[in-house]
Amino acid sequence: MTSSLCxxxxxxxxxxxxxxxxxxDTGVHRDQLPDGSPVWVVGGYEAVANLLADHRMSAAKSDSTTKFRGQNLPRALDMNLLNIDGEQHRRVRQLATAAFAPEHHTAHKRVVADAAKRLVADLPATGELDLMSGLCEPLPPRVIGTLLGIPKDKLGQFQTAARPMFAVDTSKEGDAIQGALGSMLMLVADAIGDKRQHPGGDMLSGWIAARDGEDRLSEEELISLAFATIIGGFENVTALTALVIDEAVRFRSAETPVAVDAADSGSLPKLVREIIGDVAPVNYALRRFPLEDIEVNGITIPRGETVILSLRSANTDPSRGARPDLAFGRGRHYCIGASLAETEAVEALRYAFLRWPRLRPMKERSALALRRSWLTYSLAELSVYAG
Structure with a gap:
């Protein structure tokens, strides 16, 4: 049951x-995380999809029987949607989801399109372009910052604080992680304090009203909700947008190029959705802890032990057929920002193709540098040529 590949x-x-x-084999393996923590790793579409939606699989670290601690977040950041479950998760998620509801999608798209258009316009018209530093990295902070109501002059600090939290091995990056967490806690608390004094029509102001007016969020839940939105909306969306652009550029440059009309409001989202299903950057779902002994493909996983679900193995499983991909998860922990993330990828690609209709890749993807993470397959560079 131990995987022969790391x-x-x-x-x-x-x-x-x-x-x-x-x-x-069974698709169920025993292994260790980079910090030495014992885990069960599960692969295959059927098992992963079922476990993602299984009410017996908890995301709350308090349900671990092996003292799993992960990044050991301070409590004010730990009470986020990724680390809670049950009634508390339902209550907080309901409040959070309202800010991403379909009635806001048009407004969100305007914010994304404006940010993407401005970033693309600031880059050279021809020659070699670095779309990572020029577009993919700055786009998510601008979008999330605008929607949350974070001042523009603070966005760089948020992005710097978020980056170490995606380290491959938090046990070996302790000082950097703890420093980043302290910085993030101060930045979020300051942003909330500012919004209490100067409320607006942004997400933070709405969540503060739920906390201070209706008392439906604790102060720790409020801080953690903002924290999770920032973390989820920065690095993962950067990785997603870069892979979507890289894949689409390679489609266009192939011997049998795929026609992509950047001005067609219908074809581009469809293409991006297909690309996401094929190359989504997140390798694993957040760890889970069984609330009771569970059986997976004939293997019993004891209550409270750490389970890691391979989203990538599920999405590339031939037996998946026409069933939905699991790029953004499934069930009660499905990513609430999935629609926004897709919109960012679509608009980044749209304005890149409108500005540079003849983009070509500079390297094979296998030659591109990657960020050091096992959680995601994330490009560290995206050099293209605009002829």
């Missing part, structure tokens, strides 16, 4: 090989 290898282009291997 499932937590970082900065490798061999992610499909690793995750396809996780489907072998």
């Amino acid at each position: 499932p937590f290898a970082a900065a490798t282009h061999a992610v499909d090989l690793i995750h396809n291997h996780l489907r072998q």
Whole structure:
């Protein structure tokens, strides 16, 4: 049951090989996280999809029987949607989801389109372009910052504080992680304090009203909600947008190029959705803890032990067929910002193709540098040529 390939290898282009291997045998493997913590790793569409939606699989670290601590967040950041479950999760998620509801999608798209258009306009018209530093990295902070109501002059500090939290091995990056967490806690608390004095029509002001007016959020839940929105909306969306652009540029540059009309409001979102299903950057869902002994493909996983679900092995599973991809998860922990993330990828691609109709890749993808993470398959560079 032990995988012969390291499932937590970082900065490798061999992610499909690793995750396809996780489907072998029973699809249930015993291994260790980089910090030495024992885990069960589960692969394959059927098992992963079922466990994501299983009410017996908790995201709350308090349900761990092996003293799992993860990044050991301070309580004011730890009470976020990724780390709570049950009635508390339902209450906080209901409040959070309202800010991402369909009635806000048009307004969100305007924010995203404006940010993408401005970033693209600031880059050279021809020659070699770095779309990572020029577009993919700055876009998510601008979007989330605007929607949350964070002052523009603070966004760089938020982005700097968020980055170490995606370290491949938090046990070896302790000082950097703890420093980043302290900075993030101060930044979020300051932003909330500012919004209490100067409320607006942004997400933070709405959540503060729920906390201070209706008392439906604790102060820790409020801070943690803002924290999770920032973390989820920065690095993961950067990785997603970069892969979508890289894949689409390669489509166009292939011997049999795929026609992509950047001005067509219908075809581009469809293409991006298909690309996300194929190359979504998140390798694993957040760890889960069974609330009772559970059986997966004939293997019993004891209550409270750490379970890591391979989203990549599920999405690339031939047996998936026409069933939905699991790029943004499934069930009660499905990513509430999925629609916004897709919109960012669509608009970034749209304005890139409108500005540079003849983009070409500078390197094979296998030659591109990667960020050091096992959680995501994330490009560290995106050099293209605009002829």
